[in-house]
Amino acid sequence: GQQLNQSPQSMFIQEGEDVSMNCTSSSIFNTWLWYKQDPGEGPVLLIALYKAGELTSNGRLTAQFGITRKDSFLNISASIPSDVGIYFCAGLYTGANSKLTFGKGITLSVRP
């Protein structure tokens, strides 16, 4: 099935740094979701975006719905050790029965 593109597979940053990750698709979506997965846990929803160009924040996290509707961005500011985990993007194109399309995720490591 279709997958969203998330790269690189892993990112290593220093505590206190900002980090940006993006997610791209060849198809348009009208919903973008960002999840974080801690080791041994299920994905937890961080931010939901519903409108092209929309910018939404959740604490130190900010996500944007790309104007082309084919991409989305997640920024984490002033990273802390508990930001470590896998960050997934997911896209959905309308319709009640539509299925989410997921990226493979980016593993974020934060050096103290």
Added chain:
Amino acid sequence: NAGVTQTPKFQVLKTGQSMTLQCAQDMNHEYMSWYRQDPGMGLRLIHYSVGAGITDQGEVPNGYNVSRSTTEDFPLRLLSAAPSQTSVYFCASRRLAGGLAYEQYFGPGTRLTVT
């Protein structure tokens, strides 16, 4: 409000055994789904349901069975376990329509090993 719950958390099966992975949600969500997560493969959809009595296949349905007799529960059955079914299984749910329709929530997962 417990959200999405799954049992068991861990399971070891022998090849050929059958078992049922349980999933329940208390958010009155119409849509429920099962995914498997394997290294390098991301999340792959196994089966989904848009309401009680309605189920459909996802990307990787072979070897799995589902039913949806109530809004709350969506069990996943492994008919005859194979080593290729060693994976982490996640159940998820969301509403079908309304303001937060597309916010999908996941359970904590079941880690299954088939020997």
